[in-house]
Amino acid sequence: MKALVYHGPGNKAWEEVPDPQVQAPTDAIVRIEMTTICGTDLHILKGDVPAVTDGRILGHEGVGVVTEVGPECTKVAVGDRVIISCITKCMECEYCTRGLTSHCQKVGGIGWIFGHLIDGTQAELVRVPYADNGLIPLPEGVTAEQGVMLSDILPTGFEIGVQYGQVGAGDVVAVVGAGPVGLAAIMTATATGATVIAVDGNTFRLQEARSFGADDTIDIGATDDVVGELKKRSRYGLGVDVAIEAVGLPATFTTCLDAIRPGGRVANVGVHGAPVQFPIERDWINNITVTTGLVNATTAPQLLDQITEGRIQPEKFVTHRFRLDEIIDAYDTFSRAADENAMKVIMTA
Ligand code: NAD
Numbered sequence: 001m002k003a004l005v006y007h008g009p010g011n012k013a014w015e016e017v018p019d020p021q022v023q024a025p026t027d028a029i030v031r032i033e034m035t036t037i038c039g040t041d042l043h044i045l046k047g048d049v050p051a052v053t054d055g056r057i058l059g060h061e062g063v064g065v066v067t068e069v070g071p072e073c074t075k076v077a078v079g080d081r082v083i084i085s086c087i088t089k090c091m092e093c094e095y096c097t098r099g100l101t102s103h104c105q106k107v108g109g110i111g112w113i114f115g116h117l118i119d120g121t122q123a124e125l126v127r128v129p130y131a132d133n134g135l136i137p138l139p140e141g142v143t144a145e146q147g148v149m150l151s152d153i154l155p156t157g158f159e160i161g162v163q164y165g166q167v168g169a170g171d172v173v174a175v176v177g178a179g180p181v182g183l184a185a186i187m188t189a190t191a192t193g194a195t196v197i198a199v200d201g202n203t204f205r206l207q208e209a210r211s212f213g214a215d216d217t218i219d220i221g222a223t224d225d226v227v228g229e230l231k232k233r234s235r236y237g238l239g240v241d242v243a244i245e246a247v248g249l250p251a252t253f254t255t256c257l258d259a260i261r262p263g264g265r266v267a268n269v270g271v272h273g274a275p276v277q278f279p280i281e282r283d284w285i286n287n288i289t290v291t292t293g294l295v296n297a298t299t300a301p302q303l304l305d306q307i308t309e310g311r312i313q314p315e316k317f318v319t320h321r322f323r324l325d326e327i328i329d330a331y332d333t334f335s336r337a338a339d340e341n342a343m344k345v346i347m348t349a
Pocket residue numbers: 038039040156160176177178179180181182199200201202205220246247248249251252268269270271272293294295337
C-alpha cells in the first residue's frame with residue numbers, strides 16, 4: 001500500500017510500504033476512505049515529538065471500511081463503515097473504566113498511539129488495536145467529512161474545553177484562539193446555550209468564529225487590553241465565567257486566568273512548550289478552577305447524535321479537499337494555514 005511516512009524532522013514521503021496485518025485478536029484492518037491533518041502532525045514534522053521515529057506512518061484521524069477483523073472482535077465486522085477514534089483504549093483497565101481512556105494502561109499509559117507510537121491513518125490501510133472500542137459505526141445520513149471531525153477535533157474542543165470548563169446555558173465564555181480546536185469549542189459551547197466571545201488576531205478565523213456560533217469577537221490586533229474587553233462583555237464586569245485556552249502560549253494562558261470572574265474556570269486545551277505564570281498570591285482567594293488534559297474522545301457518540309439532530313455542523317471545518325495521493329500538497333496548504341485561509345484539509349482515497 002501507499003502511506004505518508006515520517007523520515008525525521010522536516011522529512012516525509014508518500015511511498016510504498018507493506019500492508020498492515022492483524023497482530024492481536026482484538027485488531028482490525030480498515031481501508032481509509034478519508035483522512036485529515038492535525039496541528040500535532042506539524043509538531044511531529046518539526047521534531048517536537050521525539051517519540052515519533054523514522055519510518056512511522058503519520059495521522060490519527062480517519063473514516064474507512066473494515067476489511068479484516070481479529071477473532072476476538074465482537075462489535076465490528078468486515079464491511080462496516082467506521083470513524084477511527086484518535087484514542088486507542090482497552091476499556092478494561094482502571095483508567096478506561098473511569099473514563100480516562102487517554103491514559104489507558106494496557107495501551108501504554110497514553111491512548112494517543114496512531115501516528116505516534118504505531119502506524120497511523122494517513123495511508124491506504126491502517127491496523128486498529130482494540131478495534132471494538134476504537135471504531136465508531138458511521139450512521140446513515142452522516143457524511144464522511146462530518147464523521148472524520150469526530151476522530152479528534154470535535155471531542156477535543158468539547159471535552160477539554162467545554163466539559164472540563166463546565167460550560168452551561170447562560171455562561172459567558174471566552175475562547176482564546178480560533179483555530180480548529182478553538183472553533184470546535186465554540187461550536188459545542190454555543191450548542192449548550194452559552195454566550196461565546198472568540199479572541200484571535202486572524203481576521204478570517206474571527207469571521208469563521210461567528211459562523212461557528214460566536215456571539216462576539218475580539219481582534220487582538222485592535223486592542224491592547226483583551227482582558228478589559230472581555231470583562232466589559234461579562235456579567236457585572238467581573239470577568240467571564242469560563243475562559244478556554246486554545247493556543248498554547250504563556251501569554252494566552254495568562255489572558256485566560258486574568259479574564260475570569262471569582263469562581264470562574266480556565267479550561268486549558270493548548271499544548272504548551274514553555275512554563276506559564278500562575279499568580280497564586282492573587283488567585284488563592286478567588287475560588288477558581290483550572291483544568292487541562294489530553295482528549296479522551298469518549299464523547300464521539302454524543303457528538304454524533306448532535307450531528308444527526310442538526311445541532312452542530314462539523315462539515316464547516318473543511319476548507320480544502322485533496323485526493324489521498326496528493327497528501328504532500330495537502331500538507332503544504334495546511335502548513336501555511338494562515339495564508340491559505342485553511343482550517344481542516346481533507347484527503348479522500
Ligand atoms: P492553530 O495553531 O490552528 O490555532 C491557534 C489559533 O490561535 C490561531 O488561529 C492563531 O491565530 C491564534 N493565536 C495565536 N496567538 C494568539 C494570541 N496571542 N491571542 C489569541 N489568539 C492567538 O491550532 P489548533 O489546531 O486550533 O490547536 C490549538 C491548540 O490545541 C494547540 O496548542 C494544539 O496543539 C492543542 N491541542 C490540544 C489537544 C489536547 O488534547 N489537549 C488536542 C489537539 C490540539
